[in-house]
Amino acid sequence: MGTTDVLRNSIQHTQGRLSDRLADAREMEAPPDRPRDGYARIDAFLSSTSKHLHAVDAVLLRPARRRVPDGGALVHDYLRSTKELEVVLAHVKAHEYGSVYEISFSWPEVWDGVDLAMTDHQRHEAVLGNQITESLDDSELDVLAQRLYAAELAAPSRPHPYTPHTGLLGNVARKVMYAADRFWDTLEGRMVPEPAPEPKKKPGLMAQYFLADPRFDEEEPTPRP
Structure with a gap:
């Protein structure tokens, strides 16, 4: 069982960042001379969220299924929530670019659906991270956190709810x-921000000693000289 919260912290950090991007995307007011500014925020939210979802599929689902007790059910529930969120994200993308199938929906209705799907997905993702943390050791958790960040860099930037998510077919898809998303992002001039680096672990006592950089617990009183 892991004693480090590096994976949980990475997930929480990303969830907070995506929630901030969602809040920015909802404020779509843009200057008259720069009408695309609002859409840039939507593109940033969609691409960042999609990349994270694809990265979790690539990195965390296999160890969850194999190493976590009742991991099959855990992954099944997570994938159901992921697909629902990806469908909603695809709905946002279509609404943004004026699909004829979207004319009966207003932006507030679209964003309300995103809020519900994001809340449900973040709850399932938090459970996934907690269960993995409780089942793997510290070195394995460190590797997973690093792989999760690396996977986001090379993940598709659009939701693909109907492609395979797991196994060999998932990797190929x-x-x-x-490659397809990069082509269309370039063609459409979409903004695709890079994921923020994963939070670093606090250095241990030995590392603090060698770095001559002692860290004191904020809740503990600072020792007097």
Whole structure:
């Protein structure tokens, strides 16, 4: 059982960042001379969220299924929530670019659906991270956190709810969709921000000693000289 919260912290950090991007995307007011500014925020939210979802599929689902007790049910529930969120994200993308199938929906209705799907997905993702943390050791958790960040860099930037998510077919689909998404992002001039680096672990006592950089617990009183 892991004693480090590096994976949980990475997930929480990303969830907070995506929630901030969602709040920015909802404020779509843009200057008259720069009407695309609002859409840039939507593109940033969609691409960042999609990349994270694809990265979790690529990195965390296999160890969850194999190493976590009742991991099959855990992954099944997570994938159901992921697909629902990806469908909603695809709905946002279509609404943004004026699909004829979207004329009966207003932006507030679209964003309300995103809020519900995001809340449900973040709850399932938090459970996934907690269960993995409780089942793997510290070195394995460190590797997973690093792989999760690396996977986001090379993940598709659009939701693909109906492509395979797991196994060999999932890996192949992500590579194909990554190349296709890069092509269309360039063609459309979409903004695709890079994921923020994962939070670093606090250095241990030995590391603090060698770095001559002692860290004191904020809740503990600072020792007097």
